[in-house]
Amino acid sequence: MHEWALAESVVQTALKVADKENIGKITQCKVVLGELQQIDKDTFRFAIKQIADSHHSQFDKVEVLIETEKTGLLCQKCGHSWDYENVKGDLTGDQAEAIHFIPEVVFVHTRCPQCGGVDFGIAKGRGIYLATIEGER
């Protein structure tokens, strides 16, 4: 499961922030997951908690909140904007899975639904971010 690698990145980032903010035990972290990553929230939460458990001295039964940010796309050519969910139904299984691995291949496997253009951008809903952590000093 390749999500494990990304879950590890959440834990590592939380540890860095905790170190910087002098937080001894992390009790909660909030993650923003770009929709384009196509990662199941429950699976991701489980992976983060499993990896956090291996750092038990820093994570005290951590609560993991995950918010998905919808992916919005914008065509540079015609100005049309659309949500990824409007086009993902047109993808083959392989195309959807490719985007799940490397989200930016959305530029390979989709086009602007209005003008068919290749020059569009991801306005929101990509990447994985640690939004907040809470803990005890």
Add this chain to the structure above:
Amino acid sequence: MRRMETRTSVIAERLKDIDRIVAVTSGKGGVGKSLVAATLAAALASAGNHVGLLDLDLQGPSSHIILGVKSLDFPEEKQGILPPLVNGIKFMSLVYFSKDKPGAFRGIDVTNIMIELLAITQWGHLNTLVIDMPPGIGDETLDVLAYIPQANFLVVGIASKVAFGGIEKLVNILIEGKVSVLGVIENMRRDGAKKASNLSSLNIPFLGALRFDPSIEDAIGKPGALLSTPFGSDIESLRKEIEKRI
């Protein structure tokens, strides 16, 4: 707290069991950089090294053609993705996900692709990771400088007035960035060419020349055959030179 991108935090972890990284670059396209990178990887593997090859020429990937990759099936997943073994080389490329179809990527997209590939690829232990860089000094080069500071740059050039300017600019940027530059290798040297090409005037070590070799074309897709060409023999000499230096 400002929200923080998490994927970059594990790039160093993914690369920690790699003894040395060679980024094969050039200031100009068409100088044979991808062939040098892939054949160097093959030479290193043939000499008994555990080798990886990462194709970061995202707009025009060609390493899969040179190595003779037969299947573009998704890589196996295990705590990330495992680079498939191709002729003894662990190989990773965007083509496994683009299925070798074209994509038009702007700068921010290139950076995100690189970050994702670097964050999820589990290389394991390697003696050498060779990176096939795109030509010029764009996002990929800047991202390698940012996320792979331990990379050693091998500059590929040709003895042409047209190419020299671009190559010199790249070399100067690398020197300004205080990164490790192995030197410049002159590719496609013709019989009877002047011994000292303009590349030897660059302010980095001149690592010698690779002969112009028309027999390469038929060997593309067959790394073993590539190593048996005169070009392959010259790459073997380059391999030894690199192993002396890093």
